[in-house]
Amino acid sequence: MPALPLASQRTAGDRASGELSSTLRRNVENLRNRRKQETRTARFEDRLADAITAFTGSMRSVYLHLxxxxxxxxxxxLPGVPHFDPTFVILAMEASVEAIFLSTFVLISQNRASAAADKRDDLDLHINLLTEHExxxxxxxxxxxxxxxxxxxGTEEEIPDITKDVAPEAVLDEIEQQNRKG
Known part of the structure; x- marks a missing residue:
């Protein structure tokens, strides 16, 4: 009988294919499909802003600018050649206009990323509340x-405290109150 490799000797492919439960695999696939669907249904303007932001945030963009x-x-x-921008005013203006547009594209992409993070945070909260209830x-x-x-x-005295339902709004109120104090 061949010896099984130690956990430290397994390849990433072995770990990826053998150690996830079918539920985890299904969840990963569902999340991947959800992201694909959200990308497909995003407005053209949002997809364009994301593409521009992705390009301008790459080394290819740096090389192109260089x-x-x-x-x-x-x-x-260079001496002896006709100069079309000897004082670099046109270059400065072009760079300023480019910076205005690029910062706008980055802000659009950040707003979309923030909205997605808010959705994930809401999902996390709902799952945590459901888990606490269960x-x-x-x-x-x-x-x-x-x-x-x-x-x-030996834990009977703790039971009344740990079986109380948690009201999230009460927890948030307490956190805000403690933050105001400190």
Whole structure:
């Protein structure tokens, strides 16, 4: 019988294919499909802003600017050639206009990313609240079973606190109140 590789010797492919449950795989696939669908249904203007932001945030954009601006500056400094922008006023104006547009595209993309992050935060909160509710009910059931079987766990004094339902608005109020104090 061949020896199984140690966990540290497994490849990333082995870990990716063998260690995820079918539920996790399904969730990953569903999230990937959801992102694809959101990308497909995004407005043209948003997709354009994202594409421009992606390009201008790349090294290809840096290289392109180095070539264009380097050539512009070199041409206008070389002696014996007609200079079309000897004081670099046109270059400065072009760079300023480009900066205005690029900053707008970046802000549009950041707004979209922020909206997506807000949606993920809301989902996380809802899942956490659901998990807390389900755990509270499980603790109540386990406590009832322990009482029925007359089993003492040593944690009986904690049960009233940990089986209280959490009101998220009360937690937020308490956090805000503590932040004002400190």
């Amino acid at each position: 070539v264009v601006y380097g050539a512009w500056i070199t041409w206008n400094l 755990l509270t009910r499980l603790i109540q059931m386990a406590t009832a079973i322990a009482e029925k079987l007359e089993v003492r766990t």
